[in-house]
Amino acid sequence: MVKRNYSRREFVKQNTVAGLGAFAIGASPVLTDIGIKRADKPAILGGTPVRTKPWPHWPNWIPSTDEDQVLKVLRSGIWSRADVVNEFEKKWAETIGTKRCLSVVNGTSALIASLIQFDIGAGDEVIVPPYTWISSIQAVLIAGAMPVFVDVDPDTYQMDPAKIEAKITARTRLIMPVHILGMPADMIRIMEIAKKHKLLVLEDACQAWLAEINHRKIGTFGDAGCFSFQNSKHLPMGEGGAIVSDNEEFIDRCYSYHNMGFPHGAVIGAVGSGAVMMGTKMRITEYQAAMALSQLGRLESETTTRNKNAEYLKSRIKDIPGIVPYRLYDNVTRAAFHMFAFRYKKEEFQGISRDTFLKALNAEGIPNLSGYAPFLNRQPYLKNAFQSKNFRKMYPVEMLDFDAYVKRNLCPVNDVLCEEAVWLMQNLLLGTHADMDDIAMAIDRIHKNAGSIKSS
Numbered sequence: 001m002v003k004r005n006y007s008r009r010e011f012v013k014q015n016t017v018a019g020l021g022a023f024a025i026g027a028s029p030v031l032t033d034i035g036i037k038r039a040d041k042p043a044i045l046g047g048t049p050v051r052t053k054p055w056p057h058w059p060n061w062i063p064s065t066d067e068d069q070v071l072k073v074l075r076s077g078i079w080s081r082a083d084v085v086n087e088f089e090k091k092w093a094e095t096i097g098t099k100r101c102l103s104v105v106n107g108t109s110a111l112i113a114s115l116i117q118f119d120i121g122a123g124d125e126v127i128v129p130p131y132t133w134i135s136s137i138q139a140v141l142i143a144g145a146m147p148v149f150v151d152v153d154p155d156t157y158q159m160d161p162a163k164i165e166a167k168i169t170a171r172t173r174l175i176m177p178v179h180i181l182g183m184p185a186d187m188i189r190i191m192e193i194a195k196k197h198k199l200l201v202l203e204d205a206c207q208a209w210l211a212e213i214n215h216r217k218i219g220t221f222g223d224a225g226c227f228s229f230q231n232s233k234h235l236p237m238g239e240g241g242a243i244v245s246d247n248e249e250f251i252d253r254c255y256s257y258h259n260m261g262f263p264h265g266a267v268i269g270a271v272g273s274g275a276v277m278m279g280t281k282m283r284i285t286e287y288q289a290a291m292a293l294s295q296l297g298r299l300e301s302e303t304t305t306r307n308k309n310a311e312y313l314k315s316r317i318k319d320i321p322g323i324v325p326y327r328l329y330d331n332v333t334r335a336a337f338h339m340f341a342f343r344y345k346k347e348e349f350q351g352i353s354r355d356t357f358l359k360a361l362n363a364e365g366i367p368n369l370s371g372y373a374p375f376l377n378r379q380p381y382l383k384n385a386f387q388s389k390n391f392r393k394m395y396p397v398e399m400l401d402f403d404a405y406v407k408r409n410l411c412p413v414n415d416v417l418c419e420e421a422v423w424l425m426q427n428l429l430l431g432t433h434a435d436m437d438d439i440a441m442a443i444d445r446i447h448k449n450a451g452s453i454k455s456s
């Protein structure tokens, strides 16, 4: 475990005999790390980086196991939606535990198709969190509905269920929890609130493949769940998405919608009569489905590895002052960990900015991200939507007053979270415990040397 305030001098004093022995025989990398590496000059000031070894690569395409099925499809000449897409949908529904799955061209389209087929649109309000990828909110606007922001719980990064009811109005039709960073939102409480107020629930599970609450998969709690299979995601096919649900009629409608409104299942139409409902084209290709099928076999074990490493890394860094790792709700039995997240408190790092901390971490060989940009609840895209002809026809003038909207949708906790969050990408979690030790050591080294970094 990383210990606090353990200077080199203290280390030598307390470990003279054992320490010398360890150094002499080179037996303990941990002791060596504590004694030398951690207190060393940080890489940002010219020291040797904690890590120079590359991290596990992502996407992890393995030609020997992954290419057969894809090549078969490529050589068949059948590239538009057919049997392989059907097979993938069947397998994804089985994997998640829903009756049905429909694949579409990306996660954004999965959300749009779902909202439209739940008949969410003009005059409706949809409850959303501000700490998410912009697609969650754009989907609501594209459907013609009004996003209503509920602030987040900074420990879990998720929509704060305690703040939902205050935002429910006569116009509210749907809650969209987003299992952001692959950590489950509090679905038990959200479903209770939805039931009480007779609201639909659409889970944005675009980052939450195989995550669970009480051993039940994310995506099965709400009326439907949406996934993304974009390049950086845990089951990547370049661009792709899926809708899962037990509501067969809903999935049939989504199917028809994703296929230009042609009849499908419960969407009945006479053979040859053409399209029977409004629709668009959102079909994935056979080779994309083959790519996903090839990689699906290892999603389970990779998810386990990410969980184990996240837990271990959390235990290694939780005692470093100024580092506040993510928290999972107590009923979460598994997360997807699209990111490993912690909050950075600069007060404990001699006031050095998050930006400098991230640069120092990068210099130590630990790639990182600062997470979502702030103010998704007040960026210009909202004003632009409100000024559009469609919105002006769909909503009363007072609902489109942007300044008033911003005031109604303030999310102060999220504003701070966006300034403090640090993300480590999921591929780092595919390494070993020793790799996690490198991360912990780099953070600790920066903490120990914050003063010299500041004055440099």
Ligand SMILES: Cc1ncc(COP(=O)(O)O)c(C=O)c1O
Binding pocket: 105, 106, 107, 108, 109, 132, 133, 135, 136, 178, 180, 204, 206, 207, 227, 228, 229, 230, 239, 240, 241
């Ligand atoms: C939370 C969330 N929702 C929606 C999406 C949209 O998915 P896609 O990029 O496949 O359109 C993403 C993708 O990053 C996401 O992270």
